[in-house]
Amino acid sequence: MVPMVDVMTFLIVFFILFTTFRASPMGLKVKLPAAVTATKQETTRITVTIDVGGNVYFNDTRTTVDGLQQKVRQQIARNRDSLVIIKADRDVRYAKLIEVMDAVRRVGATRVALAAERPS
Template sequence: MKLRDVRNRKTPPLMIIPMIDIMFFLLVFFMLSTMYMIDLKTIPVKLPQAKNAATDTTTTFAVTMKADGSIYLGDAQTDAEALALQAGLEQKMNKNFAVVIRAEKALEYGEVIKLVDKLKGAGVSRFGLATDGGK
């Protein structure tokens, strides 16, 4: 019976190119899948158009104002007083807290200002106004 000599063992070749291909594939897969995971639960409204709109996905509160005067936090209906109370509590816990207001195009400008004023009274200092990015 012939035993193999330990000194004459050949190491198997390490194929690095297929491993790099797989890593790039996984990277692209995870990048694309995380883009579809960002889902703001909001009420659909007709937003005004803007050519120079910027996208922000770090919003803590997405507030929607419909033309009939109803206010939604995410996809749940609320009123201005409850929203201000909740936003004030969140502002105390998070100094980078921001509110983005998605006001319907047909809503009067004064209603948006009333809500902003109420939120400012609750201590919120960072606001954004959502628009439909024009092309």
């Protein structure tokens, strides 16, 4: 009975590993055809930075949360699909991050992302 349990455990581990290591469609290299009528999709990126002291920056310019709302509102009025990327220092208080996220969403930003470093 024990050898059968070993075999079954091995098969389960094998199938788990096999399904996680298969190639994803994004990893395949294909040559895409050219299209004469294709247009480049422009996405406006808005960068909001919060440093360790809780200071807020809009595209590298220091501002307040109220000032941030005005600037983001102006950008959203120009391009509704603007992407707001929030770069917060890892030691920033959680409440400050939520305050900034709420402020950005309150003015109509629907695409909000948090920046993170990929571990090496």
